[in-house]
Amino acid sequence: MSIWDDLRALALIAFWDVRKLRRYTFFLAMRFSWFLLQVLVFGLLVANMVSVGNLDYYKFYVVGAFMAVLFSMSMVKGHDVVEEFEDGLIDYQLSLPVKRRVLAIGRAVGGGLSAFLHSLPMLIVVLAVLGIESLPAALALAFASFVFASSLAGVAMSVALVLRSSDRLDILMGVSDSLLVRVSTIFYPIAAVSAVAAYYYLAKVNPLSHMVDALRLIAIPEVVQGSTVSSAQAMIAFLTGFAVAAILSSLVLLDKKIEGGYGR
């Protein structure tokens, strides 16, 4: 098989996830309403209560709320994989004339693309609320969100491949949603997290902190200058490493764990 055949297969696998978007109309409507409530009620009220130096907390929060949605949408891909196990769809995909690594990368990219498209209406709200008119900034936000969503989809897929149980996945997703989002800089700047030492160190190594602060540097640099979890270069390096590790782990797990059956 030539590289072009592999790329064609990759695109087919990736768009397979995207084609399922239509099934989620009500789910999307619900998530969008939830996001609007967060931004137009919770964010507005909380911004009036807090004081963090000269930080415009509302703008800070709006980007964080988008990050929380992107995270949750990407992690849902783990559920999809477990359901596919149960429905025998993974068997079907393994029988396709497609290399394992192409399948793994295709599913991660497809999952990321689908999570990103799910979150796109929220991103548009963020652009409108923050008044971002610069096209390069909007494109940079979209691209960074897509790449990170693919990394998270890769992680979710790896976790689903290891657990192979919707019950265990449910608790892990619930706990990760609760803890990873809260012990990060999604809702508060790193300086505020330093009030509790354990949370501070966890937030420093949490990929969500690096991603949300990177998005803030693109969207509202004047607001967050000097209050991010790391320097811009360090965040890019961290996120690149995370993306590579996530894709590699799903690749290795799909290659090794599925061979010889995946019965519980």
Place this chain on the structure above:
Amino acid sequence: MRGWAIAIISLRDLERFWKYKWWLAALVTMNLADLFVFALIFRGIVRKDILPDYFLFLAPGIASIAAFAAAFTIGREVMMELRRGFHHYLLSLPISRSELVVGRIAAGMVRGIIYQAPFMALLLALLGFPGIRGMALVSLATLMIVASMSSLSIAASTLVRNLELQATIRSLLYFIAFFLSNVFYPESIIRQRFPEAVYAIIENNPISIATTIYRHVFLPELAPSAEVQLLLAKLFLWTLLLTVGGAQLYARNLER
């Protein structure tokens, strides 16, 4: 109406509640994370002139949310039964329709009370025993909030035939009750930021009413002017409205 028939229906639902232990563990983690991570960090950045201690401010609200979220789970149960046609089996049981309906609402209430118990114990540990009158007020508020939320959830699960739309309506109601309440923010800020009509909606949300009663009992300095009789009367009206409405909708849809 026979009490034992209602008890059997409620106990069956309670047993099913424990089957979702993983989901419950995740819910507990989320509620605890809201308190011990979110509130603890937020305490450092919330202006002291507005709230001297955000952690203590949020604690009664989390107890209120816990009762609400657990009571709300009964709606998912009802939705799954309608999807699988299991309600035909329930209708074939030698119990009356009203016993079945009351049993289901009572089941939601029991779930809410049991789930809230550890959060209530945490409140007692953090803020001390509020006296017999205080505990009576808290218990009354809890009973009414779990009854109204259990009924609301059942009503939402039977409003429309489309199952995806049912789930969306329930989630939307959940988020509206959650965010448009005074759990996370004091009333002074709500009044300052929103028009009077929105303030009235938030203030009269059953979750807000129960939270204000909890705060009045455990943290009287945060709700000094709360008119408890009026709050109880409002909560009673909500309970009456939602319980009667929910019961009628459920009974009607069982036989459609």
